[in-house]
Amino acid sequence: DAGVIQSPRHEVTEMGQEVTLRCKPISGHDYLFWYRQTMMRGLELLIYFNNNVPIDDSGMPEDRFSAKMPNASFSTLKIQPSEPRDSAVYFCASSRLDSLGQYFGPGTRLTVL
Amino acid sequence: AQTVTQSQPEMSVQEAETVTLSCTYDTSESDYYLFWYKQPPSRQMILVIRQEAYKQQNATENRFSVNFQKAAKSFSLKISDSQLGDAAMYFCASSRPQGAQKLVFGQGTRLTINP
Numbered sequence: 001d002a003g004v005i006q007s008p009r010h011e012v013t014e015m016g017q018e019v020t021l022r023c024k025p026i027s028g029h030d031y032l033f034w035y036r037q038t039m040m041r042g043l044e045l046l047i048y049f050n051n052n053v054p055i056d057d058s059g060m061p062e063d064r065f066s067a068k069m070p071n072a073s074f075s076t077l078k079i080q081p082s083e084p085r086d087s088a089v090y091f092c093a094s095s096r097l098d099s100l101g102q103y104f105g106p107g108t109r110l111t112v113l
Numbered sequence: 114a115q116t117v118t119q120s121q122p123e124m125s126v127q128e129a130e131t132v133t134l135s136c137t138y139d140t141s142e143s144d145y146y147l148f149w150y151k152q153p154p155s156r157q158m159i160l161v162i163r164q165e166a167y168k169q170q171n172a173t174e175n176r177f178s179v180n181f182q183k184a185a186k187s188f189s190l191k192i193s194d195s196q197l198g199d200a201a202m203y204f205c206a207s208s209r210p211q212g213a214q215k216l217v218f219g220q221g222t223r224l225t226i227n228p
Binding site: 101 | 146148150155156157158159160163165204214215216217218219220221
């Protein structure tokens, strides 16, 4: 099994630019999660999907953030416009209903200058 | 709401020795899951061990074991025969048992292994 795949691994952009992060969950997993990790706030859940439908987006910090899951094998997290305080590591994770624990991708380190 | 607290920002241990990382949690749920994740410098989050709260027996995975004290809401991780590859940030996490198992993480403990 390939595991959760995220791209890009690193992204450097300038303030005001649009950023799109991508995730491919493990095949057969019906839950997908987006987390953000910062020194100040630790690991925070941003949003999660079940069977491609967004279930809880209460962790999305602002309207500048949006996430989609057009099919079972692909999800995006978009920030538009980006700001320096969005700099963080963004993780995607997936799981099955009957599994214990989530499986994380390698993360995308985002730097907004 | 669930909260998870790790009171040890940093720990160190000599190679081949045993170390215990502490975690306490709070939840109003009657059933829940608890996890330890490892994050090495590569930043990959790796599931180390998991415990279902309704099970009294402590979970064990090779050199990793937990001490689950439900009444005290404590969930510590013991690493036996520490190896250099165990050096990492360790995160304790909890989730509800149904549905999506949203994870709530502690602040993390940085473990250093001294050769």
